[in-house]
Amino acid sequence: LKLYMAIFFNNFDMAEECLGMLSDQLDGCWLPWVIFFQCLVAIVRLPKKLIGKKEHKESIEELKNQLIDWYNDFGAVNPDCMISLLEAEFMMANNVGKKELPSIRIQKAFDEAINAARKAEMIHLEAFSCERAALHFENAGLTGFVADYMGQAHALYDQWGALAKIIAIEDKYATLLKISKRRKPMAAGYLRRNEKLRYHPKHSIGGG
Numbered sequence: 001l002k003l004y005m006a007i008f009f010n011n012f013d014m015a016e017e018c019l020g021m022l023s024d025q026l027d028g029c030w031l032p033w034v035i036f037f038q039c040l041v042a043i044v045r046l047p048k049k050l051i052g053k054k055e056h057k058e059s060i061e062e063l064k065n066q067l068i069d070w071y072n073d074f075g076a077v078n079p080d081c082m083i084s085l086l087e088a089e090f091m092m093a094n095n096v097g098k099k100e101l102p103s104i105r106i107q108k109a110f111d112e113a114i115n116a117a118r119k120a121e122m123i124h125l126e127a128f129s130c131e132r133a134a135l136h137f138e139n140a141g142l143t144g145f146v147a148d149y150m151g152q153a154h155a156l157y158d159q160w161g162a163l164a165k166i167i168a169i170e171d172k173y174a175t176l177l178k179i180s181k182r183r184k185p186m187a188a189g190y191l192r193r194n195e196k197l198r199y200h201p202k203h204s205i206g207g208g
Contacts, residue, residue, distance in 0.1 A: 007037050008128055008165065010135070012044045029077070032070050036082045039063035043086060046093040060090065081116035085129050088113050092136050103142055106133070110149070127156035127165070143176070151180025 003018035005011075019038055042060045047053045064086060067079045088109035095101055110133035117126035134149035150173050157165040170177065 003034075003037060007040065008124070008162075009168070010131075012041055015041050016045070032067055032077045032079060032082070035063055035067045035070065036079070036086070039067065039086055040089060043089045043093050046090070046096075048096050057094075060086075078120055081113060081120045081122055081125050081129075084113035084116040085110075085125070085132065088129075089132065100140065103137070103140070103145060106136060106140070107145065110136075114152075123156055123160045124162070127153050127160060127162070130156060131169075144179075146173075147176040147179040150176055154180075 003015060003022075006014035006018055015037060019034070019041060022034065039060055042056065042063060045056075046060070047056055064083060067082060071077065071079050088106075091101070091109055092106070110129060113129040114126055114133070117123075117129055130149045130153035134146050134153060137145035137149060150169060154166060154169045154173075154177055157169065
């Protein structure tokens with residue numbers, strides 16, 4: 001539970017600590033989530049310099065393949081929405097220190113993750129994907145996008161019943177939440193036009 005909370009509150013230091021304490025014998029329905037969390041933390045920790053970056057990328061790809069292999073073997077949790085979010089996060093992490101990505105490219109990547117989570121009826125992951133998009137837009141200084149995506153995240157966390165998340169977002173983004181209520185979400189039109197977008201299992205994180 002501590003690991004789950006650390007991820008959903010974007011506390012990756014705590015998440016990394018929790019992952020280090022997990023047993024190697026972990027199995028069952030939690031296994032794909034743990035692999036997903038491991039991969040997400042690895043992406044967030046992607047080195048900004050070339051030294052060690054290649055090896056780090058290889059470990060990320062190995063974790064993603066483990067997630068897909070688990071689904072192929074057991075089929076209990078479809079990893080489409082997890083992989084889509086990992087793809088979006090990798091795109092952002094791998095671009096640090098380079099020319100800023102166009103906002104439409106960031107929007108497209110995270111909308112695919114949001115849409116995949118919605119199709120899988122994983123409202124918690126849909127909310128988290130919206131929040132992660134908002135945080136990246138915040139780093140880019142794109143206030144309108146922050147308002148739209150954080151507003152969606154807030155509404156979804158409310159549907160999920162995640163009271164602590166609702167309070168945290170309201171405390172930090174009260175003004176932007178008011179703005180989001182007056183705006184039509186920018187992602188809505190894109191999602192309607194691309195409802196059939198699905199992750200292709202042969203894709204590699206970072207391209208291919």
